Amino acid sequence: MPQADTKTRILDAAEKLFARDGFHNTSMRGITGLARVNLAAVNYHFGSKDALLLAVIERRIVPLNQIRQEKLQTVLEKAQAAGQPPSARQLLQAFIEPTLAFRSSGPGAEDFIALIGRALSEPDETVRACFIQQVLPIFKLLFAGLHQALPELSDQILLTRLQFTMGAMSHMMCASTRPVLHLPGFPEPLQETEMVAELISFVCSGLEAPC
Amino acid sequence: MPQADTKTRILDAAEKLFARDGFHNTSMRGITGLARVNLAAVNYHFGSKDALLLAVIERRIVPLNQIRQEKLQTVLEKAQAAGQPPSARQLLQAFIEPTLAFRSSGPGAEDFIALIGRALSEPDETVRACFIQQVLPIFKLLFAGLHQALPELSDQILLTRLQFTMGAMSHMMCASTRPVLHLPGFPEPLQETEMVAELISFVCSGLEAPC
């Protein structure tokens, strides 16, 4: 694809730069330069820099959320059919695996994962609100499922532990493109598949910790 | 203290705004306005905006690291005296508790914790490098201690799980001043002391998960 659509080229360039440099440290000139389009094209196609960010996020998060929702619902339905509570591990797998597998879904998807991995710690209210709004339905589904899987935990404790889970997960999503703690004298980071498996084990054990 | 030192007022104002709005979204005029000092004062006292950020971080992280280092070394020495490996829980306590207790160490310390909580996911290389450089010695001490506490884990797995730990911890540090997932229909977040205890339990279980 030597010459994609102008809108697409802008989205791709913005995704890359927002992920790499952060929203406020990315200029329209940087985006249009990388996309090889005219400076005015962003405002023509998207209206503003803020609106462009929303478009960047929504383009990918809608299909991602659909996958996560389907997987979560499959786990919940199978458990219901078997007359048993769902397993915490399967629920977490349904939430986490598609998110990181999404990275291989195409060029730029990697940047996107880093971008939304940072969204939870993003200082800018606009960015965070957009992300949370998009993820909220999935998060509720996960919360309800885990409540059945771990009935001994109070709502408050479960939410707290789920926040730690989100923290560990976002950190891994950020670290994908840019090694965060890869330093001389420390071992090489794991490959992605093993990393995901480790993350799921880690948060499973954490969620199931004794009270 | 109605009128602190000019340098101190600048540091306090910058800390607050960097934590709240992010480094690139904070202007010198915003800082000097809040500090009620002249615009030129920042460059006179610190040289540049970048140098101001370093000063903001170093002012607090040096005493914090000293506390963490002392606590870690106490745990390690007691274990050595008893001829036993240190306990993972005690090591994590020594690392985590002072960090969050630091919030109560004075006005503004809370902002600082949010600031360094976000540092790991910070896109800006300058910010992240400064933070990592400061934390590295403590991190190495923690890594070595956990290696003794959990000898069945390979270096690679231990590092991976320690990264998840840092992720959960940073997320909690960010969330302190600004509720991240506190939404209608969800329970109230825990109080700080209970939250810290929960975090320690969570990451302990995660680190000790079967391979």
Added chain:
DNA sequence: GTCTATAGATTGATAGAC
């Protein structure tokens, strides 16, 4: 739809009086 040109605001930094 794409371009040039530019408005209009804001930025970090500095020179020089006091």
Added chain:
DNA sequence: GTCTATCAATCTATAGAC
């Protein structure tokens, strides 16, 4: 040390020709 005034660069956004 603190101030005013300002530079030079950069930013987002838009008007208007093609």
